[in-house]
Amino acid sequence: MEKYNRSIWIISKINNGLSNAKKMIRIDPWASRQYDYEKLTQFGIKKFENEWKDLPDPPFFYRRGIVFGHRDFHKIKDAIKNKKPWVVLTGLMPSGKMHMGHKIVIDQVIYYQRIGADIHIAVADIEAYATRGYSLKEAEKIATEEYITNYIALGLKPCNIYFQSKNSHVKDLGYILAKKANWSEVAAIYGFTGSTNMAHVFAPFIQAGDILHVQLDENGGLRPTLVPVGVDQDPHIRFCRDIAASHRLYSVVEQGGRTGVFVKGDENVEKLLDIAEKIAKEHGYEYERNDAYKAIYMDTSDVDEIDFELAKEERKLGNYGFIAPSSTYHRFITGLDGNKMSSSRPNHAIFLTDKPEEAKKKIWRAKTGGRISIEEHRKYGGEPNKCIIYELFTYGLIKDDKELQKIYEDCKKGEQTCGQCKKLAAQLMEEFLNDLKERREEAKDRIKEYLK
């Protein structure tokens, strides 16, 4: 079943792959659009296929391939498996209204909270001011009334939601992390030019501050950090991972089955190698020390463990000792007309605060995978992998995988018509929206429990 549903996505990926084969992939976090996901592996994103199989109660966004890629998810799995602390950081841009595309992030956060993650959520109010013109007060109102209320209604339990403008650690890190980057590097990653607004230039640094501040001792300390994002956010992730590494005294890498530990600077090399050597001994690993190469090679393949231990030691020396954050990547939900779902195109997005009648009207106008006539549909069968209604089912409107599978098959066979699917979608959406509305009413009084 899981296999089956994944195959849908794989087919669609291959289709995309063919049609976009010659296009350059340029990931731009400020202009989201659909990507040739298959090609993203070139950037170092790994496929998220088996990583989740032994996690507790795998949710629909894993089973149905919505979360399709990752970086260093093994650090998170290891923490879950060994019941060690780990943390999830996500953010919200307080602008416009929350739509089904935003929901998929919170679905993930709620799952991670349930299986033991410490949850931190940044309200990007500084970014909202700087790049979208909202005042901090407007941003606070939108964040609270629109986003946080819906998060609670969707099932988020009390956690740490904070406003960038009120979080000193984040703001400090934004400035401080800048020390290890120069203009050329930032410009290359983000495509900045001379006419780029400086508020855009600052944004990645604040986001790196968001992601890394949860590793500060004051905010829970050093632990594996997961950032679940849409794939358009990967430049931020790569940038933040680079920044984290650049603040380390050691680099720790896998080398032919061994773990290579290298002192990065030229200061205190001997002392730093002594520390690494001590760790090797404590763990009982065979090792080879080479002072001339500023290196120690340990006979262990557990790179993460050594990296983590060394980061702890770096903190004792007064350094930041960040470990590189992990990330997962989810597909964007498509707008009802087949293009991007966005607040700026309200007729093609379903908002969590839509009245059921509105939502139903939009659903009835949605693009489907149906044929041009009932007759043709019956004859040739539908194309669920091109159908926005089917996508809505996949993104959680239908909970049961068997039910989803049956619709897929019946559509392919031409036995399920678009009218039937739209009717079902409209009915499920109505139930969902009505239920959510009720829960929002209850949520309003509980917001304080969520704010740091």
Add this chain to the structure above:
Amino acid sequence: MEKYNRSIWIISKINNGLSNAKKMIRIDPWASRQYDYEKLTQFGIKKFENEWKDLPDPPFFYRRGIVFGHRDFHKIKDAIKNKKPWVVLTGLMPSGKMHMGHKIVIDQVIYYQRIGADIHIAVADIEAYATRGYSLKEAEKIATEEYITNYIALGLKPCNIYFQSKNSHVKDLGYILAKKANWSEVAAIYGFTGSTNMAHVFAPFIQAGDILHVQLDENGGLRPTLVPVGVDQDPHIRFCRDIAASHRLYSVVEQGGRTGVFVKGDENVEKLLDIAEKIAKEHGYEYERNDAYKAIYMDTSDVDEIDFELAKEERKLGNYGFIAPSSTYHRFITGLDGNKMSSSRPNHAIFLTDKPEEAKKKIWRAKTGGRISIEEHRKYGGEPNKCIIYELFTYGLIKDDKELQKIYEDCKKGEQTCGQCKKLAAQLMEEFLNDLKERREEAKDRIKEYLK
């Protein structure tokens, strides 16, 4: 007398002017050095000659031409004259030790405090970390034990000293103000290139945050703001003035004896002109309104008043409404060898924590304006305007202008020898340092009164 002392500086300026006539002036706040001060007027710095004459009890740094330039000092004079609130903002870089060159800033601050200014002092701890590698804790220790203790010992009364890393308003403004600048502009002002560290790129924005945050309602509100700086800091001042202006809805300029008020954007033009028109009426000024030009011309030469009134109105509309900060510029004190005085060259700087014996030794080695032999000195006379000892006298070691003048004349006539001057300087310095040391002891317990 005042005239006389200024003439010394004027001669020295002319000399500089001749020798440097063909050099390009490039003001670089990160590499201070002596400038061709005369040429600075090309950048819009006005000579500070008569501005101070009717201020209460003019201090030595005015009388002796140490403060030599300004921008918009008339706003400050007007506030003093009309007993309106005004504010002084200065900053300290918590690195190294405080020397006589740093003292001249605090001399000014203490004077302004005495004549009624609200004093705010930024400890640039974020900048110290980002550009000089101090941790925030190290910076705090240096700021408190070295700088603030000396400030109190020198006579500063309780005021608002804050750490950048602990001041949310400053940090927010740093990010928020960035909205109105792009990379090309910042690069042009500061000479940034691709290899410029991003922490350097952020620094001017934090400094603009420092300067403008004192105009926020929470910190005393809209009022004339004076930033007394060394001339190498002028790029920051210009940048901050530009940033302040760019956050305004109106531009207000003198036009042929009238005040021209222009609406900058294309939104709400009529409403904004209505507001300006109302102000003209309230003040009883004749005016000419031209909606097509988005302008109102008022028959008043009091540009500042109109600018201030409009800034107040902008705030009512939810905007920042900053008024451009004023600044004064002081000369750098010279190191004892005739080059720059700097913490990095401790043998040629006198530190406020030097033991009198150390200071005296340095003074005895200092470069003077004396001739190569006593005989020649007696015959041709000395050159006080080339003498570092004389400069120390001028920078406050000798309080009395008549005494200073006598030394100048006696030196020129060859009647005062370098030995006599050094002996006097050593004695005065010893008294000053001993007295200061005693006051530092008392100051230590009072630091809390100064921190916000």
